[in-house]
Amino acid sequence: xxxxxxxxxxxxxxxxxxxxxxxxxxxxxxxxxxxxxxxxxxxxxxxxxxxxxxxxxxxxxxxxxxxxxxxxxxxxxxxxxxxxxxxxxxxxxxxxxxxxxxxxxxxxxxxxxxxxxxxxxxxxxxxxxxxxxxxxxxxxxxxxxxxxxxxxxxxxxxxxxxxxxxxxxxxxxxxxxxxxxxxxxxxxxxxxxxxxxxxxxxxxxxxxxxxxxxxxxxxxxxxxxxxxxxxxxxxxxxxxxxxxxxxxxxxxxxxxxxxxxxxxxxxxxxxxxxxxxxxxxxxxxxxx
Numbered sequence: 347x348x349x350x351x352x353x354x355x356x357x358x359x360x361x362x363x364x365x366x367x368x369x370x371x372x373x374x375x376x377x378x379x380x381x382x383x384x385x386x387x388x389x390x391x392x393x394x395x396x397x398x399x400x401x402x403x404x405x406x407x408x409x410x411x412x413x414x415x416x417x418x419x420x421x422x423x424x425x426x427x428x429x430x431x432x433x434x435x436x437x438x439x440x441x442x443x444x445x446x447x448x449x450x451x452x453x454x455x456x457x458x459x460x461x462x463x464x465x466x467x468x469x470x471x472x473x474x475x476x477x478x479x480x481x482x483x484x485x486x487x488x489x490x491x492x493x494x495x496x497x498x499x500x501x502x503x504x505x506x507x508x509x510x511x512x513x514x515x516x517x518x519x520x521x522x523x524x525x526x527x528x529x530x531x532x533x534x535x536x537x538x539x540x541x542x543x544x545x546x547x548x549x550x551x552x553x554x555x556x557x558x559x560x561x562x563x564x565x566x567x568x569x570x571x572x573x574x575x576x577x578x579x580x581x582x583x584x585x586x587x588x589x590x591x592x593x594x595x596x597x598x599x600x601x602x603x604x605x606x607x608x609x610x611x612x613x614x615x616x617x618x619x620x621x622x623x624x625x626x627x628x629x630x631x632x633x634x
Contacts, residue, residue: 461485488515537580
């Protein structure tokens with residue numbers, strides 16, 4: 347069997363994904379090729395020629411991606427910060443936009459020893475596990491209401507604990523419950539939340555509408571229903587000087603900071619944009 351140039355396979359994959367309407371066709375083509383070859387994407391130029399079975403395997407995954415199955419479902423993982431988590435059917439796929447909120451949270455914790463951190467609406471567990479990885483001294487709690495998401499989070503938590511990270515404390519619960527984590531009231535250094543926030547009825551790509559769990563994406567009250575509960579939980583859980591960060595829809599750049607400011611105990615309210623310049627998350631501190 348004659349070996350073939352990898353760049354031609356990537357070019358063809360890019361063409362197919364472009365025609366399918368995939369948002370980042372070249373990137374996805376390269377990530378699929380790297381996944382099949384078992385190398386980092388940056389090392390693809392070091393693999394000029396590949397065997398026909400490799401080209402066939404790339405083609406099979408590309409055909410699946412062209413059906414708008416999320417890339418992370420095909421590779422089986424998603425990255426956040428310095429970690430990866432396993433993802434698949436039934437769990438929300440972590441997005442690159444959340445990296446900025448994670449970075450803010452870790453910077454906020456700088457200089458605080460043995461911080462207590464709570465991740466509301468944890469999904470795959472990515473945020474909680476990324477914090478635990480970066481801060482082995484932290485006590486990290488995470489909660490979600492969805493049984494399938496919790497199954498993925500438990501699996502990911504076990505994988506990272508086995509790899510040597512500080513285990514997180516994972517719970518089943520609804521953040522609308524005003525008694526959730528009641529034993530931590532006034533004791534938490536940082537509350538993070540990436541809740542369902544897309545307003546119901548908003549058109550979304552097939553990767554989202556057909557694969558992400560709807561209850562992890564959409565929320566009532568124009569997308570603000572769960573965010574209201576997250577703000578209330580943050581105000582209750584945080585110690586004096588503790589920090590709150592909540593991700594939101596890009597249409598919420600005014601509404602969510604206003605909701606946070608309405609809580610008298612929260613101050614230093616600040617909106618943050620993502621790398622595309624869209625309003626993406628809000629931060630605040632609890633008054634001392």
